[in-house]
Amino acid sequence: MQISGTCSVRNAELLLRQRGALEPCQAVARRYSGRPEEDAELLRALGFEPEWSFDAGGNRPRFDAYSQEWKVGIEREMREQMNVRSHLLFAEVAYQKGLIEIGVFILPMKGQGTFGRTVREVTKYDVFTKYFPLQVPLYLIGCER
Numbered sequence: 001m002q003i004s005g006t007c008s009v010r011n012a013e014l015l016l017r018q019r020g021a022l023e024p025c026q027a028v029a030r031r032y033s034g035r036p037e038e039d040a041e042l043l044r045a046l047g048f049e050p051e052w053s054f055d056a057g058g059n060r061p062r063f064d065a066y067s068q069e070w071k072v073g074i075e076r077e078m079r080e081q082m083n084v085r086s087h088l089l090f091a092e093v094a095y096q097k098g099l100i101e102i103g104v105f106i107l108p109m110k111g112q113g114t115f116g117r118t119v120r121e122v123t124k125y126d127v128f129t130k131y132f133p134l135q136v137p138l139y140l141i142g143c144e145r
Helices: 012-019 022-031 036-045 081-096 115-123 126-131
Strands: 002-009 049-053 062-067 072-076 102-108 138-144
Touching (some): 002 012, 012 022, 072 081
Antiparallel strands (some): 002 138
16 A cells, blocks of 8 residues: 555654654555554564554454553554544553554545545544543554555
């Protein structure tokens, strides 16, 4: 896939760059198929564990990729905006629990749960800026095939 846009919220890009994790995250966006069982070797070679889950008060959310060294959770969501929203909330839970320090979201440029819509939701719309304000630094990557 080709990276067509990025958005850094709460200095996420700088934090990734300082840790040496920016290029590996972008490589995941370009090369990850979305099937962890097929891409486990790729993810490990880039410094991530595939399909990492944690306890969130009775829920077991998971990241598609996770690095304990960099404290980065990656979520690739190419379908529904509601899925993106729930993953944003779970990223915040992981951040508050100290499990991640940066959330990376790989999103399509077109379709249901899109890069542009997610950027607006986390930077302008009331749901995540007023009612459920997120604190987790987010690096959003918009991709096209």
